[in-house]
Amino acid sequence: MAEMTYRDALNMALKEEMRRDPSVVVWGEDVALYEGSFKVTRGLLAEFGEGRVKDTPISENTIVGVAVGSALGGLRPAVELMTVNFALLAMDQIINHMAKIRSMFGGQATLPIVVRAPGGGGSQLGAQHSQSLEAFFMHCPGIYVAVPSTPSDAKGLLKSAIRDNNPVMFLEHELLYNSKGEVPEDEDFTVPLGKAHIMREGKDVTIIAYSRMSILALAAAAELEKEGISCEVVDLRTLTPLDTATFTASVKKTGRAVVVSECWRTCGVGAEITSLLYENCFDSLLAPVQRVSGLDVPMPYSRKIEKLCIPQVEDAVKAVKEVLSQKY
Amino acid sequence: MESRLRAALPDYDLMKLYEQMVLCREFEESCAEQYTKGHITGFLHLYSGQEAVAVGATAGLHKDDYVVSAYREHPQALVRGADPKRVMAELFGKSTGMCKGKGGSMHLFDPDIAFMGGYAIVGGQFPIAVGLAFASKYRGEGRIAACFFGDGAVNQGNFHEGLNWARLWELPVLFLCENNFYGIGTGVHRASALPDIHRRTCGYDVPSEKVDGMDVMAVYLAVKRAAEWVREHSRPYLIEVITYRFRGHSMADPGKYRSAAEVELWKARDPIPAFGKRLVEEGVVSRDDLDCLQAKARTVVKEAVIFAEESPWPDDGEVWKDIYAGGEEVCPWQK
Ligand SMILES: Cc1ncc(C[n+]2csc(CCOP(=O)(O)OP(=O)(O)O)c2C)c(N)n1
Ligand SMILES: [Mg+2]
Numbered sequence: 001m002a003e004m005t006y007r008d009a010l011n012m013a014l015k016e017e018m019r020r021d022p023s024v025v026v027w028g029e030d031v032a033l034y035e036g037s038f039k040v041t042r043g044l045l046a047e048f049g050e051g052r053v054k055d056t057p058i059s060e061n062t063i064v065g066v067a068v069g070s071a072l073g074g075l076r077p078a079v080e081l082m083t084v085n086f087a088l089l090a091m092d093q094i095i096n097h098m099a100k101i102r103s104m105f106g107g108q109a110t111l112p113i114v115v116r117a118p119g120g121g122g123s124q125l126g127a128q129h130s131q132s133l134e135a136f137f138m139h140c141p142g143i144y145v146a147v148p149s150t151p152s153d154a155k156g157l158l159k160s161a162i163r164d165n166n167p168v169m170f171l172e173h174e175l176l177y178n179s180k181g182e183v184p185e186d187e188d189f190t191v192p193l194g195k196a197h198i199m200r201e202g203k204d205v206t207i208i209a210y211s212r213m214s215i216l217a218l219a220a221a222a223e224l225e226k227e228g229i230s231c232e233v234v235d236l237r238t239l240t241p242l243d244t245a246t247f248t249a250s251v252k253k254t255g256r257a258v259v260v261s262e263c264w265r266t267c268g269v270g271a272e273i274t275s276l277l278y279e280n281c282f283d284s285l286l287a288p289v290q291r292v293s294g295l296d297v298p299m300p301y302s303r304k305i306e307k308l309c310i311p312q313v314e315d316a317v318k319a320v321k322e323v324l325s326q327k328y
Numbered sequence: 329m330e331s332r333l334r335a336a337l338p339d340y341d342l343m344k345l346y347e348q349m350v351l352c353r354e355f356e357e358s359c360a361e362q363y364t365k366g367h368i369t370g371f372l373h374l375y376s377g378q379e380a381v382a383v384g385a386t387a388g389l390h391k392d393d394y395v396v397s398a399y400r401e402h403p404q405a406l407v408r409g410a411d412p413k414r415v416m417a418e419l420f421g422k423s424t425g426m427c428k429g430k431g432g433s434m435h436l437f438d439p440d441i442a443f444m445g446g447y448a449i450v451g452g453q454f455p456i457a458v459g460l461a462f463a464s465k466y467r468g469e470g471r472i473a474a475c476f477f478g479d480g481a482v483n484q485g486n487f488h489e490g491l492n493w494a495r496l497w498e499l500p501v502l503f504l505c506e507n508n509f510y511g512i513g514t515g516v517h518r519a520s521a522l523p524d525i526h527r528r529t530c531g532y533d534v535p536s537e538k539v540d541g542m543d544v545m546a547v548y549l550a551v552k553r554a555a556e557w558v559r560e561h562s563r564p565y566l567i568e569v570i571t572y573r574f575r576g577h578s579m580a581d582p583g584k585y586r587s588a589a590e591v592e593l594w595k596a597r598d599p600i601p602a603f604g605k606r607l608v609e610e611g612v613v614s615r616d617d618l619d620c621l622q623a624k625a626r627t628v629v630k631e632a633v634i635f636a637e638e639s640p641w642p643d644d645g646e647v648w649k650d651i652y653a654g655g656e657e658v659c660p661w662q663k
Binding site: 066074093108 | 456489
């Protein structure tokens with residue numbers, strides 16, 4: 001174990017997997033010489049050279065499409081989109097190609113691709129650079145969606161994603177890059193895709209979250225503990241595959257649920273989790289499920305009002321109190 | 329008279345070119361019939377008229393070179409060596425189809441013949457071809473990626489991104505534009521600021537040329553030369569092949585945007601009889617030989633239709649299969 005940042009944990013995962021398997025290749029805008037906009041690819045060019053670590057033109061759809069083609073040709077590309085906002089320019093290759101090819105060709109093709117993309121709001125980057133688009137990808141069958149919240153998960157999930165034979169949208173949170181945690185240095189350490197993590201056990205209410213919202217949920221739980229409220233925090237880790245079994249079991253135990261997600265509320269991840277709870281735990285629910293989410297607005301710039309649009313610890317605390325105060 | 333054809337290829341190969349073009353035509357015309365009967369459904373885009381392109385180009389490639397294409401791609405797969413039975417069964421939506429009936433007419437794929445897919449998003453195949461070429465170069469395989477596309481596709485950003493990228497990374501991609509003058513009902517002059525498509529590569533320092541796509545030998549020789557250049561230099565190249573589709577864009581297209589006279593003009597240049605005539609004139613084959621090849625192709629297609637008709641539909645359970653790799657037959661988290 002070593003303490004390191006989420007950024008360095010991702011970097012470590014990339015390096016370990018590139019050393020382990022020469023078919024792993026990396027490309028994206030500014031990933032080689034500049035070492036990445038968020039420095040996740042630091043040192044890669046120096047260690048692995050120009051043949052494997054490549055700067056690309058600003059052509060997002062082609063970044064993903066070339067990954068699709070080279071995966072069909074036997075490689076395991078782990079490419080970077082500078083931010084998830086630009087993934088919208090690559091939606092054709094992501095949704096119409098990467099997610100479809102295996103199925104529409106009758107299972108004859110395998111696409112071991114990772115598309116890494118930083119995202120999320122909170123840095124006053126304005127409406128076009130602050131989005132949380134995970135629901136877009138979760139909506140579409142044929143791709144996996146990973147949303148790590150801790151440095152350890154960042155490393156373990158990225159290693160699993162690179163080794164997996166399915167395409168994975170790997171969504172990193174920009175505000176987590178500097179967060180620190182203990183990370184196993186073992187090269188064989190991985191975190192399986194599709195297994196949620198009970199970050200904290202509790203008995204009164206289950207908070208279901210992912211990515212940065214899991215860290216926020218832990219902070220809310222710590223605060224609520226002072227008032228004698230015991231929260232269980234379930235970190236989803238991946239949205240596809242979705243570990244419905246783990247979070248429904250938790251809610252069956254506590255009888256109450258709060259779902260926290262940074263994405264927009266309408267048709268958001270929280271909406272999906274909430275309906276799964278009603279479908280699977282209806283008889284166990286003691287109160288209506290509470291949803292905490294980003295506001296349904298294009299993100300404003302000003303710090304003072306941007307904050308209103310992104311879930312805060314107080315929002316989660318309030319939702320927990322609400323769910324405890326209500327009953328069916 | 330000295331045979332120019334024989335100077336280029338042995339008799340067997342010359343006959344093969346003719347045989348393949350005839351097979352493509354027979355296959356496509358049979359598809360039209362099966363569509364009218366309701367056996368083939370969905371979108372059906374036929375290739376009749378353009379045979380010299382698929383046949384000539386494929387003859388100029390190596391067997392293991394990658395090929396990607398669009399939705400008008402049955403002949404490109406057939407010429408590559410796809411089993412007509414499995415292609416027809418795919419069009420019928422049967423479980424014995426090339427893609428188990430999950431792809432249909434627009435989505436043929438067979439890695440065994442390096443046919444890496446028909447794609448129905450116009451221009452979606454460009455980056456995929458570039459990626460295949462990268463994989464080949466990275467692994468030192470010496471294969472090139474041949475990318476078929478239409479005149480309509482060159483106005484997609486993907487075309488320009490792909491040309492730039494392939495030149496920048498020095499990748500062996502052979503871009504093969506089938507200029508049949510229309511993207512559905514929009515003429516190339518109404519869609520391209522510079523309708524001389526091969527000239528559009530100059531912004532990317534990619535060499536290019538134009539070739540007569542109604543002449544199978546011309547296509548073959550141009551593609552062979554270009555493919556060798558691409559392989560040797562590990563650089564992209566583009567060929568604009570001038571051709572014409574005899575039928576509508578798809579079976580749903582009545583074709584009101586072009587005159588009967590125009591279609592007749594091009595039909596007079598039908599690449600199949602034109603090549604047959606040359607073969608006979610230059611003494612490579614007799615008329616009887618040609619008739620024999622025609623009859624053979626007709627039989628192959630007839631057998632393909634029977635095979636498709638008699639094949640079983642996919643099991644209902646197939647809807648959950650082949651979506652994710654890794655052994656799970658279904659999406660386990662949804663069950
Ligand atoms: C991205 C996209 N836009 C529009 C369409 C609808 N569409 C299908 S084929 C076609 C025309 C393409 O023309 P061209 O590239 O010349 O190919 P051709 O049909 O002539 O072989 C269009 C517009 C599509 N399939 N994909
Ligand atoms: Mg066209």
